[in-house]
Amino acid sequence: MNFLSEITTWLVVVLALGAVAGLTGIVTSWLMAGTRGVKMFAGVLSRGIKDLVLLSPRRIFAITSLTVRESVRRKALWIGAVFLLLFMFAGWFIGDAKESTPAKPYISFVMTTTRWMLLPVAVLLSCWGLPADIRDRSLHTVVTKPVRRSEVVLGRIAGYVAVMTTLLLGVSLVGFLWVQRVVPERAQRQLVSRVPIGGSGRTVKSTSTEELEEIRRNVGDQLDIRQFIEGATTERAIFVFDEIHEDLFPGSDDIRLEYRFEAFRSYKGDLNTEIEFAAEVVNEKTKARAAIGVYPVNEFSTEFAHVLNDGKEENLILLSRKLTYIPDGADAPIEADLFKDFIVDGQLKVEIACLDSQQYLGANSSDLFIRLPDRPFASGFWKSIFAMWLALVLTVTIGTTSSCFLKGPVSTLATTGLLVLGTFLKTGLLSRLNDFFLQGQTLGGGPVEAFFRTIWGMNESSPMDASPTTAAIQFIDGVVFNLLNVFQHLIPSLTVFDGTPYIANGFDVPLSTCILPSLFITIGFFIPCYIIGYFALQLRELEAK
Amino acid sequence: MSESVIEIRNLTKIYRDFWGRAKVKAVNSLSLEVKKGEIFGLLGPNGSGKTTTLKMLLGLLFPTEGEIKILGKQAHDVSKNEKIGYLPEESYLYRFLNADETLEFYGRLFNMPASLRKERRDKLIEMVGLQHARKRQLKEYSKGMTRRIGLAQALINDPELVILDEPTSGMDPLGTREVKDLILKLRDQGKTVVMSSHLLADVQDVCDRIAILYGGELKVLGDVKELLESKGETQLVTSKLDPSALAEVEAVLKKHGAALRSSSSPTASLEELFLRTVEESKARPGRRYAPGETPKA
Incomplete structure (x- = not known):
């Protein structure tokens, strides 16, 4: 909500209404009693201001x-x-x-x-x-x-x-x-109050010049608000979260991310095996990338993590503070701290890639959010x-x-x-x-x-x-x-x-x-x-x- | 000359229809003054403009023309109400409140402190004789009781000016007498009372000055005694005279150029008889009177 713009609109509407009412009052009183009427109207207004305040x-x-x-x-x-x-x-x-x-x-x-x-x-x-x-x-x-x-x-x-x-x-x-x-x-x-921090999401693919090109692809469902990325390609769903600071997660070693992606199969394949995606955290400045893990998506479920599924919590990505990644040109992985090495100016970037060839993963901005400690x-x-x-x-x-x-x-x-x-x-x-x-x-x-x-x-x-x-x-x-x-x-x-x-x-x-x-x-x-x-x-x- | 509490100049009120056309001229160029400390009566048949005039004084209606000054202020000035007590024609009170709550509510509207509210409440409830019903909701009250509590709310602020619209309407003769006594008492306390009524005997009993309205116009204005005085006659009241004594009196009158127009035994008013009977019945609950017998004065 843009507070300043809203309050400006409010002021304009209230003043416009006031002006219309005032003009109507002046014209009506003048028609009824001439200048005496206008004087009376002015008297009513001045008394009104007093009455409204005192x-x-x-x-x-x-x-x-x-x-x-x-x-x-x-x-x-x-x-x-x-x-x-x-x-x-x-x-x-x-x-x-x-x-x-x-x-x-x-x-x-x-x-x-x-x-x-x-x-x-x-x-x-x-x-x-x-x-x-x-x-x-x-x-x-x-x-x-x-x-x-x-x-x-x-x-x-x-x-x-x-x-x-x-x-x-x-x-x-x-x-x-x-x-x-x-x-x-x-x-x-x-019976819990989850506190989400939402980010902005977009679906892109890398071009040969490493430029990112937006993808607008749906799978035939007019009502679906998601864009779909193809598995085993350079297509990615990128989520950016702003104003992420350590003090949002006191006493916690992990940051919880909750997702609700949708899977779409272009061929049946093995229906008992869920489509998978890989999540990575990316530092935009250093181009460092750290894998978070591989997670399943059930194409028939778009529920969030708190749903009951045989007693286990699903749809949760635990992003540890201590990460390992291989910097460019290095052979061995090194340890890194999430907040120091991957969150730049309070901004956390997470990339999602579908792993199954010719299968699709649908995502929109609200499909991945950071879950703060529950209330x-x-x-x-x-x-x-x-x-x-x-x-x-x-x-x-x-x-x-x-x-x-x-x-x-x-x-x-x-x-x-x-x-x-x-x-x-x-x-x-x-x-x-x-x-x-x-x-x-x-x-x-x-x-x-x-x-x-x-x-x-x-x-x-x-x-x-x-x-x-x-x-x-x-x-x-x-x-x-x-x-x-x-x-x-x-x-x-x-x-x-x-x-x-x-x-x-x-x-x-x-x-x-x-x-x-x-x-x-x-x-x-x-x-x-x-x-x-x-x-x-x-x-x-x-x-x- | 005593100070004016109410000044009305050329007051006119025209009721209009939806299209703004004049429907009724309820009050027409009315001018009058009410002096401090007097009891002023507004008389007139139904539809003569009494209540409309009172409501314009109180700001419930807006004058079409003319000017009103009440306690030195304009009619629309809310602060004038600090010193005014008003009893409407019907007691338009909140029927779901009891007498205590009613006076408490109106006391708060005058920003009175709690201790003063309680003091005034107790005093007024006793004064209007509603101690036995102070916890009953007003919807259970008779018309007379409602008038009494209406009167009490009009006096909650110990007003300088009391405006009473048909104060005795719906009251029994005992209640009427009490209200009239109260009005006189208010005048004795230096307050100004303006009342409207079409019960002429009530007005005659208490008012110092009256205005008679008809068709929204002021027809008669003046001191009650002066207006009612029969200027060409003298009334004597003596102890009982036998016919020969009466003939002698007539002869004396004739000698002075006057004529005896009528002679009869003076009668008490029905109101006096009623009040006497009630008082006597209170004093002697078992006492009955033979036909033709009355309680002694």
């Missing part, structure tokens, strides 16, 4: 406590009992576990259930509280006290967050203990819960904000819509936008072109005629894509908040791709939501008929 913690706490009490007395916490009930009948919902990864479905079940049971509760609580307060007019007795409306917004958000935190803690604690208990004894070692399962689990908590905070923030200017049902629909967009559709939208802005077109075109194709029965890949109509359609679609490009910033990427894929596959939840982005997205939405919520409530006549 807050009383005691009043906010009072509204927070009220919100918690309200939720408790309206039996919101009973959702915990429903959760317990689900655990009792979990067997109905969990499919057959794979022999090799029996822990995965249990972990996925707990995380998925927790997420999809608590998110609707957060939506309902936050979207209905303030509208009910306004409808019942109980808010009148609050705002006729020296309470700023910003304090009402903050107090409400904090209250719902407190309720959701209590629920999440209770449910996740039960879930954590349940997973430990139900995962079979033999699979307990899968306990709790580490990944609770980080994942923290990310889920951030998702709940974000949901509550959006729900409360929308309820400042919408009625309960509409606010629920709006918030749910945004969450659905953020969870299921944003990735697709971004991919389309990416295609449009990088390649100048997307498959099937934009909405107008798609409509045109539907009407004329054209499939999405047939070319459009070069005509003024096509030009007009593509121009309108271009405008729509540009608008969508702005609009997509208003949809939170909720997939980022999901730590389940990490912990269900035995990995720790990374700070850089899950926790920190989730935190920044939450803060990034919280600030404008708070401002919008305040102004929506401040400019609203609570008694309007």
Whole structure:
């Protein structure tokens, strides 16, 4: 994540929204009351700045406590009992576990259930509280006290967050203990948080001039993300790991590398004999090479090392600190230290070569990683819960904000819509936008072109005629894509908040791709939501008929 | 001349429809002042603009035109609420809270320290007579009890200005009397009270000055006693007179150019009779009265 670029984008979007809102306010107030209206608008703005900043913690706490009490007395916490009930009948919902990864479905079940049971509760609580307060007019007795409306917004958000935190803690604690208990004894070692250091990988072959030429070869599987190198040739898969230092491996003589290559046979051969590859560590400066070893790849298994395979750990390469290698021109091998002789400026280079002639080895960047000392399962689990908590905070923030200017049902629909967009559709939208802005077109075109194709029965890949109509359609679609490009910033990427894929596959939840982005997205939405919520409530006549 | 607590100048409120077209002119060019330490009554039939005016004072509604100054501040200034107590038309309180929690909550909104909150809470609950129900949730309260706790929350901050919208609505005569006594007591403490009501007897009993609104316009404004004084008549109340004495009085009046318009035995108000009966029943629980008999004053 490029923090600086992300924060710049955030600032641009927030300032643009602010400018649009400000201009609309000025024009509307001028149309309604002329220059007096503009003066009033300026007054509202200056009071707004004061109200947003000068807050009383005691009043906010009072509204927070009220919100918690309200939720408790309206039996919101009973959702915990429903959760317990689900655990009792979990067997109905969990499919057959794979022999090799029996822990995965249990972990996925707990995380998925927790997420999809608590998110609707957060939506309902936050979207209905303030509208009910306004409808019942109980808010009148609050705002006729020296309470700023910003304090009402903050107090409400904090209250719902407190309720959701209590629920999440209770449910996740039960879930954590349940997973430990139900995962079979033999699979307990899968309850671990592996910490990977990923590198960059590429597939190359040496040319006659010793230049490296990139290889882009697949084996006919459209969905396969790997590039394949041929065995017993000069083709190699090269992995480079940066920022590798001794202090990452305290008290350990070996560095563990874990792999998940894929084998592809161009002829059957002996099916009982696995295809093999050789791994070497290379010093780019001195050109020294040290063999690490020869390892098998099962073409039917692309699992990582922690899977259960007759109790033995496979797919692990142990890279010893003490290596032997034969320098150029020397006859006898000499001893070398991995960190001193092979890691240059913190960079470790590993080359993989397939050993079987006419057989192929598929690899991509994520197929080989350095495995740091494992952390306990709790580490990944609770980080994942923290990310889920951030998702709940974000949901509550959006729900409360929308309820400042919408009625309960509409606010629920709006918030749910945004969450659905953020969870299921944003990735697709971004991919389309990416295609449009990088390649100048997307498959099937934009909405107008798609409509045109539907009407004329054209499939999405047939070319459009070069005509003024096509030009007009593509121009309108271009405008729509540009608008969508702005609009997509208003949809939170909720997939980022999901730590389940990490912990269900035995990995720790990374700070850089899950926790920190989730935190920044939450803060990034919280600030404008708070401002919008305040102004929506401040400019609203609570008694309007 | 005493200082103004509320100043309203040309206040107008127009409710508009979705398209911005004027729907109702709820208040029309209203101007009035409320002085410190008086009990001011806003009178008028339903829809006359009383509650709209109060809500504009409190910032719940925005004036279409005109100016409001309340305790020297603009209506939208939140800090003015530090010194205001407000009892809404219906007691719009949180029904899932009990009386203690309600006053605790509103006390916190005034940033009151815990010890002061407790002191005020106990005092007010006793004052409104809800000691027996202080732990019951408000949803279990009768309308009268809800008004009482509403009144208590309006006084939690010991306000300088108390705004009461229909303070006696839904209350039994005993409660009504207590509220009226309380309003008078507040004035004695130097506080200003603004109340709206359509129960004229209540207003007459407690208000120093009144404004009568009709169709959103101010029709009458002035001192209650002055407005109600029947300027061409004198009322005498004497002990019981027999017919001959009455004839003599009539003759004397005639000699002075006056005429006796009516003579009758003065009657107590129904409210007085009711209150007397309740007081007496409290003092003597077993006592029953024969038809036509009443408790002694």
